[in-house]
Amino acid sequence: xxxxxxxxxxxxxxxxxxxxxxxxxxxxxxxxxxxxxxxxxxxxxxxxxxxxxxxxxxxxxxxxxxxxxxxxxxxxxxxxxxxxxxxxxxxxxxxxxxxxxxxxxxxxxxxxxxxxxxxxxxxxxxxxxxxxxxxxxxxxxxxxxxxxxxxxxxxxxxxxxxxxxxxxxxxxxxxxxxxxxxxxxxxxxxxxxxxxxxxxxxxxxxxxxxxxxxxxxxxxxxxxxxxxxxxxxxxxxxxxxxxxxxxxxxxxxxxxxxxxxxxxxxxxxxxxxxxxxxxxxxxxxxxx
Numbered sequence: 001x002x003x004x005x006x007x008x009x010x011x012x013x014x015x016x017x018x019x020x021x022x023x024x025x026x027x028x029x030x031x032x033x034x035x036x037x038x039x040x041x042x043x044x045x046x047x048x049x050x051x052x053x054x055x056x057x058x059x060x061x062x063x064x065x066x067x068x069x070x071x072x073x074x075x076x077x078x079x080x081x082x083x084x085x086x087x088x089x090x091x092x093x094x095x096x097x098x099x100x101x102x103x104x105x106x107x108x109x110x111x112x113x114x115x116x117x118x119x120x121x122x123x124x125x126x127x128x129x130x131x132x133x134x135x136x137x138x139x140x141x142x143x144x145x146x147x148x149x150x151x152x153x154x155x156x157x158x159x160x161x162x163x164x165x166x167x168x169x170x171x172x173x174x175x176x177x178x179x180x181x182x183x184x185x186x187x188x189x190x191x192x193x194x195x196x197x198x199x200x201x202x203x204x205x206x207x208x209x210x211x212x213x214x215x216x217x218x219x220x221x222x223x224x225x226x227x228x229x230x231x232x233x234x235x236x237x238x239x240x241x242x243x244x245x246x247x248x249x250x251x252x253x254x255x256x257x258x259x260x261x262x263x264x265x266x267x268x269x270x271x272x273x274x275x276x277x278x279x280x281x282x283x284x285x286x287x288x
Contacts, residue, residue: 037062047139048127065119073112074287078280085276088269093261098254113231121224128217140207147200163189173275174268181263188256198245205238206230
């Protein structure tokens, strides 16, 4: 569903559902699956004007998409998390180990996006009138302006907010952080301060490309192919320099994880392992 707002919907679903285990914004997969249908529907209806018949179709297609994700991807996420827990239990958390785990995580993200795109294409293909496209374009602009306002806060405020998010996310796994770990998070927050603006610029470019493509009245198959490329290899369509930025961001995150774990205590690692096992069990239960 990310297609509607290009970088908004599918990506947020991927993050919400696929990377919950990594970034952890909620503590229960069962809980997420009680509201994810409504979340997706709300996002779509924000970007598209739907009549009653279209809303009925939307309900059906979103339910199918969520069910696919639940049954096809959650078991794979469970295996992935369980593997991380196994690695930590065997004290295998060096730079090479973390690199492999991140690579495997990236592959799962790509598989998730590729699986979601056909559902999105099937719905968007029915909204290619000039009026629908213009409405979508204006909604994207509103969201973009909202994000610009958020990023226009004073630098020290943005830094504190970013540090607070990082700290909260990692404390969910590590528990209380050591002073040395807090210093690592502070450094990471500083060196990644400008990343959000770069991502917003890239999202804007991709949204504009998406709107232009939609105006060509593509077939469902053409739309699916285009969206897959835009979402997974968008730099080839818009700005090739973004690939280097993405790799750089991943490298920074890799270094952060390696250093946090290198500075971790046995108690912290045991807590992480237990948390990952809990998610594994949760994912398997929900997947049926």
